[in-house]
Amino acid sequence: MTTGFFRDITEIPYEGADSTNPLAFRHYNPDEIVMGKRMEDHLRFATCYWHNFVWPGNDPFGGQTFDRPWFNDTMEAAKLKADVAFEMFQLLKSPYYCFHDLDVRPEGADFAENTRNLNEIVDYFAEKQAQTGVKLLWGTANLFSNAKYMSGASTNPDPDVFAFSAATIKTCMDATHRLGGENYVLWGGREGYETLLNTDLGQEDQQMGRMLNLVVEYKHKIGFKGAILVEPKPQEPTKHQYDYDTATVYGFLKRHGLENEVKMNLEQGHAILAGHSFEHEIATASALGIFGSVDMNRNDYQSGWDTDQFPNNVPEVALAYYHILKAGGFTTGGTNFDAKLRRQSLDAEDMLMAHVGGMDVCARGLKAAAAMIEDGTMDQFVTDRYAGWQQPEAQAMLQGKRSLDEIAAHVEATGLNPKPRSGRQEYLENVVNRFV
């Protein structure tokens, strides 16, 4: 029995690349084997609750455009919303979903009512998960929408907001744990500042470090086995956000002794806003040992805000998966669509087609990335380019067995005068184009 929201759509089949059916997969074929693993197990798709089931289509200059039967803040509506959501997860063959507390429960008058409401919905989700087999990729707390968080959650000048935030995180971690979530995510949309004029950077850093330590301590206390993930973003809504990008979060983790406890949830759109390519963020996190999961939604390169669009450029997505696969692929992480429809895409079909298109783009990207790795040309090129560092004298320098003046003496004595070698960027870009 369905909710009727998707009318007569009861299945989105895989029909192969030649299909012109807008409600069929052309590339995402969950059981297809890529590099020895099922495509579903590589991609670990998750569908998000907030953009799909909560956002009314407003933007800074306009109001609601979507008309959904569950748009009122009652428990009944929350359950109808859950019914439609799980129906959609199944239609999309999406093995996972993600949510914030605020997405799924009615807003209560206080913390206690919030908690009761959340717990009631968690019960309902637990049933839904059991019925459908859909799993929770990650849970998180919305610590940015309510006015009380306007000046920050953990970094609020008011310690009561810190406390309220901590309490809210605890309930969300409990909910995630109970639902078997594979990760718990923190996105600090209000952890930052609007103006330095009213801000004490050092104090806020201390607060934020403490909160993340609280989270990690509590994770161990309750035996949550999932990963704790931080999602960086440089700005928006806040003028400056502390979790600016991977490199910044790494420094924060080191400062607070958390670099072995916390990993990154990386979003293409946030990478772009920080001036990076998505693959840069993935490769950086991987090199630093803190790669976790991705939000595979793109920003328009030419809009200065977070457009959270579904991915649609296969060559770009392929490079992202190339670096994910080189990092060993996902463990607890996955491919979440923190993506929203354009506000003019009003219909239930739009929601399905957007996901189908995004999932197909990811599937193509994954297959291309796997082919690049199996081909090996690119990897070999890099190995060869740095081969000189395998020589004994180079290793001696690298391992700290030569001092600056010893190296200088050697350069002077040998008249060493290195000649540049081509970096072959265009060749390598052409190689990529053989696969995408």
Add this chain to the structure above:
Amino acid sequence: MTTGFFRDITEIPYEGADSTNPLAFRHYNPDEIVMGKRMEDHLRFATCYWHNFVWPGNDPFGGQTFDRPWFNDTMEAAKLKADVAFEMFQLLKSPYYCFHDLDVRPEGADFAENTRNLNEIVDYFAEKQAQTGVKLLWGTANLFSNAKYMSGASTNPDPDVFAFSAATIKTCMDATHRLGGENYVLWGGREGYETLLNTDLGQEDQQMGRMLNLVVEYKHKIGFKGAILVEPKPQEPTKHQYDYDTATVYGFLKRHGLENEVKMNLEQGHAILAGHSFEHEIATASALGIFGSVDMNRNDYQSGWDTDQFPNNVPEVALAYYHILKAGGFTTGGTNFDAKLRRQSLDAEDMLMAHVGGMDVCARGLKAAAAMIEDGTMDQFVTDRYAGWQQPEAQAMLQGKRSLDEIAAHVEATGLNPKPRSGRQEYLENVVNRFV
């Protein structure tokens, strides 16, 4: 006896705010006391060698526009250049200067000749310094202009380039030490990548960490008392530079055990390119304990490249000095103008007027910043805003004496429901405008 380059200009007097003389200071009055210290000792101005005496006025679409008598790569020309340079430092009452090796010596055929040439010029500079009283704020090595550095200096795939770079740094540290330089700077203009396709991030990180450790070790070995400074920049010339911004460099320093050995040389233009305000970078470095020195040249906010213009906006410069003064002011650092004329500003007078204007803007900014601090309104506002954190329960949370579930229990038990308070941004901006 003068070089004649500045014709009949033999002094740039301080004439006060009402002067309309384009070759007089209106605000920079070295001996004027600000917050108990001479203005000169606060600002510690430095004039750079490269943009003033080396750059021919070219840009990516056009060639030389400047016509300077020392534009040929001989030792004789190098000495004429030095004569004009020190004459300008004196005219400008600039207590300091800065240089790269390549700026000051003819390019040799190999490392040995480079070193001989540099040493000959260092002798000449030593005399000049003694004659004029002008001092060296910092020296540095140019590891980015020569084709051999096209794929990086310390991060080059070729270990011979690493060695050549190390040797060059050694000679530049020696030169800086001998000239009594108060800092040694590293700007990694080519330490980064053009494309991830040919790059091993982890390997390059290891190389760069080793090089900075070599520098620090050598500093201690030779007894150099100055600071080692890293100048961050996110991109340009390189697509991505590893020293992206202060937060990124902090993470790098922590990773390589250098956070107590190395400080930051921050440039307004580079802050902008990284998506930050200049004061953000200063305040961040200060909060992290790694603030060192500044390059006080601005970028056009709307050009995507490094325009290195002289500062001209007093309100912005005042906020920079506000954070510098709050950080305790400069110790070894100073206010360097890594600034260049527009390429249409052809004349010797342009060079002088540009500096005079920039120095006056800094002097106004400093005086305004000092007044803000002496007034105390802004500081008091911040203190009051965070006052709640001084309460015992807040301190207990902050110092790790409360767990997440304890805090949650407390929130639930007390029905704690914090109310937002105004952040007063506009009020604070108005307060700033009382001083600028």
Add this chain to the structure above:
Amino acid sequence: MTTGFFRDITEIPYEGADSTNPLAFRHYNPDEIVMGKRMEDHLRFATCYWHNFVWPGNDPFGGQTFDRPWFNDTMEAAKLKADVAFEMFQLLKSPYYCFHDLDVRPEGADFAENTRNLNEIVDYFAEKQAQTGVKLLWGTANLFSNAKYMSGASTNPDPDVFAFSAATIKTCMDATHRLGGENYVLWGGREGYETLLNTDLGQEDQQMGRMLNLVVEYKHKIGFKGAILVEPKPQEPTKHQYDYDTATVYGFLKRHGLENEVKMNLEQGHAILAGHSFEHEIATASALGIFGSVDMNRNDYQSGWDTDQFPNNVPEVALAYYHILKAGGFTTGGTNFDAKLRRQSLDAEDMLMAHVGGMDVCARGLKAAAAMIEDGTMDQFVTDRYAGWQQPEAQAMLQGKRSLDEIAAHVEATGLNPKPRSGRQEYLENVVNRFV
């Protein structure tokens, strides 16, 4: 009798530059004479209705932060809102205000009810204007917030939306006319596209040109003597807006025969988003004969969206007024604050202080601009720089009396070889700094 919203604040006096009273003007002194004219008559300040009295403080990641007694969509609330608004206009000594229909009236079930509601409020406004002396700088129609406009108003693929928009504009023009408004503004926030894939550019251009012609025809029909103004903006909310910037709108006006009928309402924030300085837009509009009015609210240069902040940088504002004064100053136009509080600035005082600060910045900018003009150094420099064009042969070329081959023959015959002259940018920037 007051509404009580501003509690005990009954006057915002002018107290001069030394005042530290946050609710006093330090520079805006309406009767002070600048270049022979009262400051009020130069600046022609207007306070906007929407950001001050309608916006609840939401942003894309958070909801309402402001708590205002008139926040419900009834006629009674609309009148309370008007009471507070006119009280604020008086407190601020703001001679003008501006509004959209949607800001001031309850939303009706259909066009007829909208019109009735608007007319009822217009009656109320007429009384208020008579009581207070506050005048209407401009009226406008909100053709972007309601879902029906999501795909454009005049450029909607559905001609019914065009018709509905036209009807709405008519009622707003009638209202503006009746209230003695001095201008009527069109901002095409949804006139553009989200994706070219579903868009017919030529068709939409034709629609938009027709609508603007309808407006101009109706203006003449009803004898409205004010100016018709278009407010350009490149993007946000729409991915691409047709009224991108002044130069683009000029081409549109020429194409549709409207270049003598329509002028520009220029906003600093929109100039920035289009990649221009504010003074560029003013100077361009002035050179093209289409300068009208300004929205003097700034964007953060480093946020990619429209932050609509109050102006706070005197040197920038001074350059804007310099070009406005050079264009002859405002005629029907004025200085509107299309500016909003930061959403953390919760209180009634914040609203007042923000305007006071912005008005003071404008007053300082105006005085500085006037001083620059009276001084004449800058203008003379420009005149001298182009003086060669006054020579007869230069004039002959410019006026089309020489052909390309004639000029070439002349160059060859005379061996003409022009020498570059310094552009003196830094000198001129220093001159500006004598006044700001």
Add this chain to the structure above:
Amino acid sequence: MTTGFFRDITEIPYEGADSTNPLAFRHYNPDEIVMGKRMEDHLRFATCYWHNFVWPGNDPFGGQTFDRPWFNDTMEAAKLKADVAFEMFQLLKSPYYCFHDLDVRPEGADFAENTRNLNEIVDYFAEKQAQTGVKLLWGTANLFSNAKYMSGASTNPDPDVFAFSAATIKTCMDATHRLGGENYVLWGGREGYETLLNTDLGQEDQQMGRMLNLVVEYKHKIGFKGAILVEPKPQEPTKHQYDYDTATVYGFLKRHGLENEVKMNLEQGHAILAGHSFEHEIATASALGIFGSVDMNRNDYQSGWDTDQFPNNVPEVALAYYHILKAGGFTTGGTNFDAKLRRQSLDAEDMLMAHVGGMDVCARGLKAAAAMIEDGTMDQFVTDRYAGWQQPEAQAMLQGKRSLDEIAAHVEATGLNPKPRSGRQEYLENVVNRFV
């Protein structure tokens, strides 16, 4: 007989999509028929002279990296350069090339010598063209590199520079005409300003309008049948360039009566810098009737300067050709690569591989675009979306047969209340992905 520059490379064959030969075409097959026309005749590839044969690999922070035997400014070297260039055009099966005067001839002491040098090379080119069958897509004058143009060519404050520029354009138009060039291009890299402080916008507009009229008059005088093309760019090297983008140039053409005489040469990189997508610029020019030709080189979306990279993203290039084909395809225009190697790509092979990759990307893009057009789904969608405008009442509004008050009366009378319809953006993006 070859120059030996490309060593043993004597042919770049078409080998089909499965080839892994880096010096073979995988998609560009000149004689393959696409939509009834040879691929070569659709794409009309041109190879540029400047980036390939003149640029030494420098950037703002580094010098020469390329080592080419023709790098000296003699006539002999100019001819060797031409030999290599035509050899490369043939290797690449590039039917066209493009050049500036400065690229191909030694710089003379004065205009007369420049002209003699150019003419000598034009003779040499004429022979080369006859021997090889390679044709000239367009010629142009370099009016930006020499210091005399630093403050503009036609817009220089010095009328002698205007005259020198005019004379230079005349010789370049003559050369282009003589070589059978199919277009003549003007790129105004220095037509703009660095600072408004020294600039008279109205005067410079008049100068620039006159120059373009001179060009058009001369074209007709000599019977040149090719198109006159303007290449817009918003900034770089100049802070603001007058030919900002297509819409801006359109306004300029209208103002100077040139809209039927001049068309656009559009570059992806310049579109990006102006805040537009490439397809936006093409579709806009097409809607305005001024589409001419393209420079198919991309910018990095995240670098703020003109990186002039070879195209490598098939989905983006496909959308460009989709709009070109919808505009009727090229007439005199073509696909020029105003693209340069990365400066680390040192070798002759890099130059070939870069072009091969770019041409293959274009070929794939063209085939995809043709398939989208033949499929018709997208076009039909757009037609259906605007179908309402075909109704009589809609046409009456559009054609000016209804006044604003008549429309309002109609809306009121009928209670017209339009309902929004989905814009289907994600669906359409998915449709595109069926073809790329």
